[in-house]
Amino acid sequence: MAGRAGRPKYDVEGEAIIVARSGGERDTLMERYVLGEPEVIESKLASESFLRTQILATVASDYAHEREGIMDFLGRTFYAYQFGSDFLGGFLEDILRFLVSEGMVEDRGGLLFATPxxxxxxxxxxxxxxxVIIRDGLRSKVERVTDVGYLHLVSSTPDMPRLYLGKRDYREVGIFADEHRFEFRRSPPDEWEDPDGYEWFLSELKMAYLLERWISEASEDEIISQFGVGSGDILRFIxxxxxxxxxxxxIAELLGIRGELPNIWRLRMRIxxxxxEELLDLVRLVxxxxxxxxxxxxxxxxTVQDLASARVEDLVRIPAIGRELAEKILVQARG
Known part of the structure; x- marks a missing residue:
């Protein structure tokens, strides 16, 4: 609730103030936050995703180039303190094999170096x-290159949160999947041969659908109602x-797939x-x-060029644009 109070190495103590609205709330806050037991915490390295990221960073930052050096580093982490370092050796080898096989790390006679x-x-x-998912998706051949294809690609990565599939989603997202079946950069599993995989695919696609609604200018209230999420969730997904x-x-730039760069950049701005897409020019204005x-x-x-010849009186007739903002818009458009 208070975050970290005081600066490490500079302050011997820190202060945090809790404001209570009543005596009862004061007692509750005191009991929970001041006198209560600290919450149990666990190391993020327990997540294989985070462990992959950290092992690659250890090599890429030139902190360690040998397995022993990486193990020494991991052995001094909070994870090793909590669970011991016995399991880390097996995880390390599996992850290094993955990084080498996917072209992120080179093994030169036992010395490990990050590739570009x-x-x-x-x-x-x-x-x-x-x-890896993004790289392979960029290299895949699709019948139609579309925004939905890219939105599903990023939604299928471990770094994107997942959405719960409700009963109505199976039909609604299934229809969306059928409408865009020639655009996916990752082939969906067969619904009958791999029902669990197909359900996971629909969960990914539900996120892509939400993002597609966002760039189609659906309001926050519409998205909240349709997808059963909160406004804070929408911001997190964006x-x-x-x-x-x-x-x-x-990644596309590094791989030399330059033909797709403008499409990806425009989509990012729209997100x-x-x-x-037609509003991209106008949102450049402060x-x-x-x-x-x-x-x-x-x-x-x-367009901004259209605004350059407008008058303040023209703009103030538009809802949500007052005189002060209208003047600022015209200064920018004519600059």
Missing amino acids: FGRRISELYIDPMSA EAADWLLYATYK NYGIR GVGRVRARRLYDAGFK
Whole structure:
């Protein structure tokens, strides 16, 4: 609740203030946060995803180039303190085999070095498994290159949160899957031969569907109602998709797949703002977000150049645009 109070190495103590609205709430807060037992915490290295990321980072940062050095590092972590280091050796070998086989690490007679691909993935700070999924998806052949194909690709990575599938989702997301079946950069499992895999695919696709609704300018309330999520969840999904699309752009750039770079970058900007493609020019203006950009566009101001010849009186007639903002918009458009 208070976070970390005081600066390590600089302060011997820190202060945090809890404001209670009543005497009863004061007693409850005191009992829970001041006198209560500390919560149990576990090391994130217990997650294989996080362990993959850290082992690659250890090699890519030149901290260690031998298995013994990596084991020494892992042996001094909170995970080793909690669970012992006995299991780490097996995990280390499995993960190193994966990193070598996927071209992120080279094993030169027992010395381990990150490849350019591995170094880039470590810099992007995504799960190496996510990087493999994105790389293979970029190299795949699809009948139609679309935004939905890319949204499903990033939604199928371990770095993207998962959405729960409700009863109505099977039909709704299934229809969405059928409509876009020629666009996926990862082949969906067969519904009858691999029902569990297909259900997982639908869960991934539900996230892609949510993101597609966001860039189609559905309101937050509409998304909350349709997908059963909270407004904070939407922000979390957008941030994850934004970063994964940035990673996709950088991986495509590294692989020399330059023809897709403009498409990926435009999609990332649309995710950022929650807009259709025609609004990309307008949202460059400070003070203009998805709602104001749509209202400007619908009023006939489809580009920044259109706004350059507008008058303040023209803009203040548009809902959500006052005189001060109208003047700022015109200064930017004419600059």
